[in-house]
Amino acid sequence: MIGLMPVKLDEAISEKKALLKALYEVFEDEVKKYPFVCRPGCADCCTVNVIATGIETILVLDSLGEGEKGKLYSELSPLKAKERLRPKVTPNEMASFYMAGKEPPLDEGFVFEPCPFLDEKNLCRLYEVRPLACRTFFSLKLCREAGEAVVPPEFFSLTMVFMQVLEEIDIAGVYGNFIDLLLFYLEKEKAKPEDLVIPETILANREAPDFAIPPQHEEYVRGVLARLYKHPVGDKTFKELLDAVKARIKPKEALSFLGEALS
Numbered sequence: 001m002i003g004l005m006p007v008k009l010d011e012a013i014s015e016k017k018a019l020l021k022a023l024y025e026v027f028e029d030e031v032k033k034y035p036f037v038c039r040p041g042c043a044d045c046c047t048v049n050v051i052a053t054g055i056e057t058i059l060v061l062d063s064l065g066e067g068e069k070g071k072l073y074s075e076l077s078p079l080k081a082k083e084r085l086r087p088k089v090t091p092n093e094m095a096s097f098y099m100a101g102k103e104p105p106l107d108e109g110f111v112f113e114p115c116p117f118l119d120e121k122n123l124c125r126l127y128e129v130r131p132l133a134c135r136t137f138f139s140l141k142l143c144r145e146a147g148e149a150v151v152p153p154e155f156f157s158l159t160m161v162f163m164q165v166l167e168e169i170d171i172a173g174v175y176g177n178f179i180d181l182l183l184f185y186l187e188k189e190k191a192k193p194e195d196l197v198i199p200e201t202i203l204a205n206r207e208a209p210d211f212a213i214p215p216q217h218e219e220y221v222r223g224v225l226a227r228l229y230k231h232p233v234g235d236k237t238f239k240e241l242l243d244a245v246k247a248r249i250k251p252k253e254a255l256s257f258l259g260e261a262l263s
């Protein structure tokens, strides 16, 4: 359990959602520049291993009515104890390991079962509000023909950095397997705050130590990042609002974890 960690699940939700939508917008504009071959109905990458942040989970649940949420809970409950990828570190923790010249713990538990949100035509039922991780699944060649996704290396670097920024947006929030997060938030809606227990499979989000970018991709990735930071969100830029959210939440105790993890 991470109950003693300073996770603050209900802070700055509307600002975080606005930042998240801006992040999705800038990322998707960038995706359009690549000649990816992925098409609707091609969903080999849609598995139970998708990871997400708490704020993305909230955005998904906001898009559902009460009846749909009840149905979703019934659908997902049988999957609660099943094996799937449950990350051991968040993207910002991973970057901290790399920056310290250390290898992060390897992710385990990949299970190649289809995502429960695929419909009978292999289309995503949550497409408009799907998490960033889902928005990063692309290939320059059909995976079935190439045997695996063919991802331009600079695009991969960009996705890693956007995952880091995503975690920053949801500072003092949580990170984990998307199915686990949905179940947790659906239970949270019904639980009394004092009864709420965060499962040990769900991690606390961290601030970015810096961005882990290979030198050959620095110029490209930082260029896109600069566009994201200048992107308007209400009457502020993305960066101004992100800094305001971080200052408001002041997750300093949460950040002390990094020293411990790397010592």
Ligand code: SF4
Pocket: 043, 045, 046, 047, 050, 115, 116, 117, 118, 123, 124, 125, 126, 127, 130, 131, 134
């Ligand atoms: S949520 Fe949607 S896009 Fe993401 S893995 Fe599931 S079906 Fe695919």
